[in-house]
Amino acid sequence: MTRFVLARLVQMAAVLVVMSFVIYTLIGLMPGDPIDVMVASDPHLSTADAARLKALYGLDQPLARRYLAWGEAALRGDFGYSRLYQQPALAVLLPRLGNTAILMGTSFVLALGVALPLGIAASRNPGSAFDRAVNLIALGFISVPSFWLALMLIFVFAVALGLLPAGGIETVGDGGVADRARHLVLPVATLALASMGGYLRYMRAAMIDALAQDYIRTARAKGAGEARVLLGHALRNALIPVITVAALSFGSLFSGALVTETMFAYPGMGQLIYEAVLGSDYNLALAGLLLATAMTLVANLGADIAYAAADPRIAYR
């Protein structure tokens, strides 16, 4: 197990290096470069100044050399300066990370908390009216554009009913726990609803598969109660693929968080990345994307470990 985790960590580092190069190259292909942006915003800079600045920052060097220089600084924890925030990129990112973690974590727990019981309940009588209704609702939430869901929630609960704030993270001058929580309700609801349908369908399918197995008949034959059959025998096995799917959904959950944060002006990492890309803040965009990728890779590794822990038949070498 330890060797497996170590091997995967090495693999992960390699993937991260490759991704950093890909993202670095892509960011370089965005319109303009940092000096162009500077020149455009400062009429006193001449063409000669621009050329001198480009040489100073190494922008006249070939891509591979620039990447290596960036990589070396990044390994020392220096991801450069954010143009939009006039601060080191990492110092801008890290506080946002906490906000995003709160949003994603709450939504994830809520989505699983609703989806898993419903999926289990639906699997007991496949094809029944209840099952079909649950399925249709799940399909509806899979098919709804999350930004539009957010718009509708804002309209109903913030504009029409005036019950909840339409955006932001706290009321200026307040910022207590209750106030923060009120600001979280709509973003969390959006993200949870948008990710719930997939979990529900996986849980239901896995339970239907498990309930059709011979060991379930054996358990019933020896007189186990319905709850024990369902939760003790079927669920233990059905959870394994669901754990994998849930942990592997981190990437799409992050994509959902980007949309949700943008809709609700919630100061999280996703919104920051979007802002950085649109505002040509190259260092910030690069650091943000890498951090998001690294988090996803860690979550995927977590999925593999959880998978091994949940299924004793799996032996990792």
Added chain:
Amino acid sequence: MTMRKGPALVLTALAIAVTAGPMLIGQAGALVDLRHRLAGPSLAHPLGTDEIGRDLLLRLLEGGRVSLLVGLVAALAAAGFGTAIGLVAGYRGGRIDALLMRITDGVIALPLLPLLIVLAALDPRKLGLQGLADSDAASLYRIIILVALVGWTTVARLVRGAALSLREREFVRAAVSLGASPLRIMLVHILPNLASPIIVATTLSVGDIILLESVLSFLGLGVAPPLASWGNMLTGAQETIALAPQLALYPGLLILLTVVSCNLLGDSLQQALDPRGARR
């Protein structure tokens, strides 16, 4: 059978409406009319007007044409790409399979939206694609390429699974023993037998792709105005939602209806064509 008819009918009706509709109601409503902004329903404008006085019904139909077209073309492109990957992985097996499937899993697991945002912001000129940058429909081509670039994974996995079992069948062994080249076996003997998983996966991916197009267009990185798409019609809707909630309501409902129909159709096709593996 009845399950499949509903969604198919809805999709057909939508396709006919967005193709023939704009011709029937004429282009008069396409003009900006600042005196009649955010108007309610009237005889001239059955659904009212948008924030710069254009006819909402006409915008919805034209936006629908773009959204459906992008969804369909990108889904077909993605299906072609995914089929190629899945076919090679499934038929060759071994290391190539392991590598291709790891890449597929990686693409599925990555936070795709932030990466797509960067891709959408790229400057085609820096890639030497001057023509793409200057053409009128540049945003259309760009969004189709982008979405196809990430939309192939479902097809690749389904095709790979099917190819994996097909290659053990007698007719494939017969072809191998007759000296057919791997390429010939893949294209002539295996591909025709993959029609049903490919159809199912493509149908299912059309929904995902329309969703992806809508969110990118909404964020201002997909289909660019003045060309309408259901996604970019919602871009300004947040500001006007208190005044004219219908502007936010209709495009979203149409996206939802289309994507639900695609997913229902895909589900029932899967059940009909492959009753054993009917789940996703």
